[in-house]
Amino acid sequence: MDLLNAFIALSNYVLIPGIAYGSQLALGALGVTLVYGILRFSNFAHGDTMAMGTMATILVTWLFQSMGLSLGFLPTALLALPFGIAFAILLLLGTDKVVYKFYREQKAKPVILVIVSLGVTFIYNGITRFIIGADDQNFLDGQRFIMSARDFKALTGLKEGLAFKTTQGITIVTAIIVVALLFWFLNKTRAGKSMRAYSDNEDLALLSGINPERVVMITWMIVAALATIAGTLYGLDKSFKPFTYFQLLLPIFASAIVGGLGSPVGAIAGGFVIAFSEVTITYAWKKVLGYVMPEGLQPDGLVQLMSTDYKFAVSFVILLIVLLIKPTGLFKGKSV
């Protein structure tokens, strides 16, 4: 019974939050990795693209809420998500036309594009704060739990409760659908294949008649969708605050690099590696160990390896280790 309780406590505090956070990171890292594969630079504006897309989604959600539209027990934000994606697509295509295209035609060094993307970051950040403000925004509605801790206890008679938030369920389901769609697109459609070809060998792709501008356009559209979905899921699960999205850059980049920049499978694996490391290292293990350890050996302290304030340090250390030992990442990215 104790083992079962330990497992439930572990699921409640580590596994389920870890899977949800991992899915959000994976979606974010997919966006970074796609830009890297096709446009060949690290897009520092990705965090703020997520913030912009989420902001558009939030504004439409508020509009729907004031009109009385809702999805019943699901959050209204899901209904607003397509509008947020559409906005993000327009935004990224516009930015590409005004900013990035010039440097692409000049064949500028990647590091110049990184600086440019940093400039774009701050413009996005400024616009986001200008429109919606710098504070926390809550836009979650609908039913809060698929299963609350109390219901679970009543159902099973166990001492530990297992809470499953609606947002966690939505995150996991959406992530599975999005990733499946993305891989189907990359592997089965003509446009997806031309994207992979362009990423593998630019010259050969050009030679076989692939239109680079079209590839770039499709990439930005996919990236916009991924960023908005990742941002909205994160915002629903936690909360929306523009600065948090800028800070998400570090775990997202860490995920993409750990998996191997340019490799979509790697981005997903990296997202979960980073998420689980962060959650397990900053989780206080007292409860779980209390069930598992024999009588008398149970810990007195919290058994928390690091305080939650250092969760960025965890992704950073993993990033450093990967850079030291295997700079191409777990799935052989195209970097170094």
Place this chain on the structure above:
Amino acid sequence: MTQTVKNTILFAIIALMIIYTGFAQSWNSALLIIAMGLISSIMALGVNLQWGFAGLFNVGIMGFVALGGLAAVLVSMPPTEGAWSTGGFAIVGALLLGAGTVVAAVMLMKRMAPGMARTLAVIAVLVIGFFVFRAVLDPAVEAVEAINPAQSGYLGGLGLPVLISWPVGGLFAAGAAWLIGKTALGLRSDYLAIATLGIAEIIIAVLKNEDWMSRGVKNVIGLPRPVPYEIDLQNDPSFVERAAGLGFDPVDASTLWVKLLYIALFAVVLIVLLWMSQRALHSPWGRMLRAIRDNEVAAEAMGKDVTARHLQVFILGSAICGIAGAMMTTMDSQLTPGTYQPLRFTFLIWVMVIVGGSGNNFGAILGGFLIWFLWVQVEPMGLWLMNLITAGMSETSALKAHLIESAAHMRLLTMGMVLLLVLRFSPRGLIPER
């Protein structure tokens, strides 16, 4: 028009703008702009060394600046009564243990043959080391933080003159830069950017959370100053007399005089660093760096050790940022980790370097003053603009209130625009590299 004439005119324009601020607003704010402009210029010099000379992209300036600020606290504050005996030595011991663990793991990694045994040994050393480290550290930290938490609750500093902290701040930043450079240099250029972004966030997190070191978000205030206090000057009859002789009242005169002294100190540092940077730029070492920047492969073929030179210049540039950080904390005479924002301490410095002219030391200084001036003045200008736009709206309009409230965020937008426009239309900056 020769380059020299043009540069002189550019600097003269900035001088005029600052003098105008003195007449239109107040001399106090004009002098403050000069003092912060000097500090900004020093940071820009450091970044210019990395980017302009060597093409290294450092997005962690904020972290190096904050380390400089930490140095100011650790060097100049008086030691807290009893903190060292209750837990100080244990904390130092724990930190040494932690460092020893990492060194041991690295040694094992190098000495043992690759394989399962090595992996297990390294993991075992790290895990055991971590728990021993925590077992020693935690009670010591608790004891130190329990000493009069409202006033101190930290170890305190060494009680040395604050000026010593300036080079120490440089050393701290150099240490962090060595760690990052060792890992991320020699790989793709983007990796350095991401690694520096990370270290900056982590340094700030450490400053905010390790209360035993610098009180965390409770802030350390009242750092000793290298210049006299205003109140002492006002009570000094000879100073009051001299001020009256020049037609100032004692309060104004004392604040202006203190700022002038700071400006003199900062100017000395800037001039020394500028002289050194100029010498470096025109030395064989500087030429080698630029050769590496322009064509890494060719430089490598000539037998130049690219990664080692990059590491050198990365450490030097970061150290300069650390010095500037210590100077800034000295002038504020407080360390407030909450105020370190990437926009203010990383991005702004980048705008200075790019606008001023990357690769040119005078450009970096010009950029430092110009962008700092804009940074200070954009907010009132934005507010003015917003008031102008919303002038026709009714007083109760929600949109008007929102727009005026958002004027504070104009800075981000303006600086982003300035950076993109300069990069696009004048990528060599105001004073181009020769």
